[in-house]
Amino acid sequence: MASSFLRGLSLAFAFCSYATMVYGQSLESGSGAKYGGLSSPADIGVIAQFNDSMYTTEIVLGGQNFTVVVDTGSTDLWVDARGLNLKTTNNTGFNVNFSYAIGEVEGEIQYADLQIGPYVIPNQVFISATKVSPVDSFPGNVKGLIGMAFDTATIFQTLMGTWGLGSAQQLGRAPITNLFTQNPSAPAYFDLQLSRIDADGAEQEGHFLFGQHAKGLEAVEQAPKLERIQVDHWTVALDAMTINGKQYTGWNKSAVPSLPEGKIATVFDSGFTYPQIPEAAVNAIYSSIPGAVPYHGPIPGTDNVGDVTSWIVPCNASTNLTFTLGGQEFPVHPRDLITMYNGVKLDTVDGIDMVANTTICLNTWQVGEPVGEYDILLGMAFLRNVYASFHYGDYTPPGNSTTGQLPYVQFLSLTDREKAWAEFNDYIAQKLAGFAPPADPASFVKVLNAYISHSQAGASSGSSSASADATGDLAVSGAASDSSSDGSDKHSGDFGRLAAGLSAASVAIGLIGLSVSLFMCIRGVKGRRDAQYKPLRLPKEDATGLDAERGALYRD
Numbered sequence: 001m002a003s004s005f006l007r008g009l010s011l012a013f014a015f016c017s018y019a020t021m022v023y024g025q026s027l028e029s030g031s032g033a034k035y036g037g038l039s040s041p042a043d044i045g046v047i048a049q050f051n052d053s054m055y056t057t058e059i060v061l062g063g064q065n066f067t068v069v070v071d072t073g074s075t076d077l078w079v080d081a082r083g084l085n086l087k088t089t090n091n092t093g094f095n096v097n098f099s100y101a102i103g104e105v106e107g108e109i110q111y112a113d114l115q116i117g118p119y120v121i122p123n124q125v126f127i128s129a130t131k132v133s134p135v136d137s138f139p140g141n142v143k144g145l146i147g148m149a150f151d152t153a154t155i156f157q158t159l160m161g162t163w164g165l166g167s168a169q170q171l172g173r174a175p176i177t178n179l180f181t182q183n184p185s186a187p188a189y190f191d192l193q194l195s196r197i198d199a200d201g202a203e204q205e206g207h208f209l210f211g212q213h214a215k216g217l218e219a220v221e222q223a224p225k226l227e228r229i230q231v232d233h234w235t236v237a238l239d240a241m242t243i244n245g246k247q248y249t250g251w252n253k254s255a256v257p258s259l260p261e262g263k264i265a266t267v268f269d270s271g272f273t274y275p276q277i278p279e280a281a282v283n284a285i286y287s288s289i290p291g292a293v294p295y296h297g298p299i300p301g302t303d304n305v306g307d308v309t310s311w312i313v314p315c316n317a318s319t320n321l322t323f324t325l326g327g328q329e330f331p332v333h334p335r336d337l338i339t340m341y342n343g344v345k346l347d348t349v350d351g352i353d354m355v356a357n358t359t360i361c362l363n364t365w366q367v368g369e370p371v372g373e374y375d376i377l378l379g380m381a382f383l384r385n386v387y388a389s390f391h392y393g394d395y396t397p398p399g400n401s402t403t404g405q406l407p408y409v410q411f412l413s414l415t416d417r418e419k420a421w422a423e424f425n426d427y428i429a430q431k432l433a434g435f436a437p438p439a440d441p442a443s444f445v446k447v448l449n450a451y452i453s454h455s456q457a458g459a460s461s462g463s464s465s466a467s468a469d470a471t472g473d474l475a476v477s478g479a480a481s482d483s484s485s486d487g488s489d490k491h492s493g494d495f496g497r498l499a500a501g502l503s504a505a506s507v508a509i510g511l512i513g514l515s516v517s518l519f520m521c522i523r524g525v526k527g528r529r530d531a532q533y534k535p536l537r538l539p540k541e542d543a544t545g546l547d548a549e550r551g552a553l554y555r556d
């Protein structure tokens with residue numbers, strides 16, 4: 001049965017050459033997704049969603065439209081087509097599971113015709129999700145993900161495990177490698193520029209193109225080639241990270257032993273909101289910001305949910321962070337170092353959200369220790385600073401020999417340091433004008449500590465001990481109160497509501513004391529606040545033995 005299935009599909013692939021790629025067209029500049037027929041300009045575009053925490057594009061699969069995340073950190077195409085009448089061209093009956101930082105997807109490996117921009121790929125393999133958990137991990141209209149890495153992931157490995165390597169190479173290809181296979185004479189690269197959302201909500205330029213560069217950005221072709229050093233991800237060797245003009249020297253030896261001394265194995269992952277770097281590096285970056293304060297542990301109501309060190313940063317401050325790759329310098333926009341929260345939902349009690357009426361700014365670059373295949377992971381907060389060209393080297397369909405050119409990445413810097421600071425100041429001023437008053441970081445940490453010890457005390461030993469703790473913490477935070485505290489009386493209405501929403505009155509009293517002394521009030525908001533959008537993590541892929549044809553520069 002498996003073999004006739006293979007023949008059937010192989011036959012279908014023989015007709016693939018009717019699918020076309022459009023080259024050399026002059027591209028309209030501008031942002032946003034452009035979806036069109038075969039004659040449309042081929043800048044497919046990406047759209048920033050949920051405050052720049054996700055980048056999506058539009059596809060048509062099996063006759064249905066999907067908004068999918070563009071993810072250079074994984075390979076498999078999957079969609080959530082539950083409730084839709086998806087026209088598949090075949091099913092394998094293979095059910096698979098794979099996980100991201102934010103959750104898990106389960107589904108069946110199937111085939112359907114795919115259209116992306118003007119490109120048509122018949123019989124594209126994909127996973128039709130039967131379960132996505134947690135349910136809101138792909139929010140709003142986002143209904144799947146298109147992986148833009150290498151053919152080493154779940155689909156490929158599942159097919160290889162059952163049908164063998166040769167069949168997987170034919171039937172398990174990602175959309176991008178199918179496109180290259182269909183167009184063997186076309187250059188095998190795609191370009192990606194992640195857009196930015198301005199303070200007024202307008203979206204700046206974003207690009208997503210196959211086999212061509214965006215107009216005005218062709219110089220990327222001359223940029224240094226950063227060769228892939230690991231087979232399963234877009235991983236390259238980083239030369240240096242510089243903080244305020246001073247090179248950071250605290251790296252451990254690379255997890256990739258064959259990397260030259262001092263180089264750091266760096267993954268570029270457009271599906272990951274927050275860059276992941278070792279704690280010492282996070283501390284070096286954020287301790288360079290005057291007034292920034294570290295805090296250990298999850299911060300409720302934010303995306304900093306790990307049991308690691310976060311930094312609370314004055315919202316009007318950032319730092320000069322630069323990466324050196326292939327001898328080229330890439331400044332990071334000061335905006336890409338802090339994440340603003342207008343109101344911090346500390347808790348929900350009896351259905352009432354308890355939100356600190358303040359704006360805080362947290363470290364966007366988070367603690368993530370090396371996992372063995374790479375040392376650091378640069379996500380959206382780095383990639384917004386570059387026009388990136390991801391080149392598959394001398395990609396040839398499996399079975400054909402290659403000249404040995406490895407896949408590589410080329411970057412053009414888009415961030416001008418001086419201009420970026422002016423933009424930063426402007427952006428922050430505009431944002432803060434419409435937000436709750438910003439917190440002094442040290443005071444916010446005191447409130448947080450007090451709140452957490454109150455709720456823990458309340459939960460573990462009842463209201464009488466909570467009451468005692470409340471008094472103690474009150475004294476601490478009262479002493480630390482340095483903020484102006486005018487007009488605290490006018491919040492009494494909010495405190496009244498808060499007290500009514502709490503079961504343990506003693507806890508409420510403690511909080512009221514804190515709030516007044518720090519000039520914060522807690523407001524109760526019925527119903528659900530905006531969902532928290534979590535970073536996407538690349539699936540763990542074991543690439544052992546795969547993609548040997550194209551190889552890697554360094555191996556463990």
Ligand SMILES: *[C@@H]1O[C@H](CO)[C@@H](O)[C@H](O)[C@H]1NC(C)=O
Nearest residue numbers: 001004005008009012089090
């Ligand atoms: C679909 O798969 C079956 C076996 O599972 C095979 O017999 C058939 O030829 C395939 N159809 C196409 C269009 O590939």
Ligand SMILES: *[C@@H]1O[C@H](CO)[C@@H](O)[C@H](O)[C@H]1NC(C)=O
Nearest residue numbers: 035036059060063064065066
């Ligand atoms: C998909 O989107 C296109 C363009 O917006 C629209 O014309 C078409 O009707 C949509 N198809 C479906 C099945 O919703």
Ligand SMILES: *[C@@H]1O[C@H](CO)[C@@H](O)[C@H](O)[C@H]1NC(C)=O
Nearest residue numbers: 094095096097098104106107
């Ligand atoms: C996926 O994982 C869930 C939970 O671990 C398990 O119940 C389910 O059987 C798995 N499905 C497949 C296809 O492996």
Ligand SMILES: *[C@@H]1O[C@H](CO)[C@@H](O)[C@H](O)[C@H]1NC(C)=O
Nearest residue numbers: 243244245319320417418421
């Ligand atoms: C950061 O860069 C700006 C612009 O080049 C410069 O004016 C400023 O002095 C730098 N700050 C530090 C601390 O190096």
Ligand SMILES: *[C@@H]1O[C@H](CO)[C@@H](O)[C@H](O)[C@H]1NC(C)=O
Nearest residue numbers: 250251252278279280281369
């Ligand atoms: C270096 O390695 C040690 C031991 O594994 C670890 O505790 C430390 O956090 C690492 N530091 C950095 C900067 O990676």
Ligand SMILES: *[C@@H]1O[C@H](CO)[C@@H](O)[C@H](O)[C@H]1NC(C)=O
Nearest residue numbers: 290291314315316317318425
């Ligand atoms: C940020 O704002 C505070 C309080 O208004 C002020 O003291 C500080 O100088 C400002 N910092 C910067 C870098 O503008």
Ligand SMILES: *[C@@H]1O[C@H](CO)[C@@H](O)[C@H](O)[C@H]1NC(C)=O
Nearest residue numbers: 050051340341342530531533
């Ligand atoms: C975007 O960020 C603003 C400010 O933190 C917040 O009020 C808003 O809810 C966020 N929107 C989404 C969709 O995340």
Ligand SMILES: *[C@@H]1O[C@H](CO)[C@@H](O)[C@H](O)[C@H]1NC(C)=O
Nearest residue numbers: 357436437491494521522523
């Ligand atoms: C939040 O604080 C601001 C400034 O003090 C105040 O104007 C606003 O009414 C407060 N909002 C709530 C819901 O308490």
Ligand SMILES: *[C@@H]1O[C@H](CO)[C@@H](O)[C@H](O)[C@H]1NC(C)=O
Nearest residue numbers: 181184396397398399400401
């Ligand atoms: C290898 O390349 C040749 C010439 O371009 C082509 O005719 C052949 O179909 C290719 N083989 C495979 C397996 O794609």
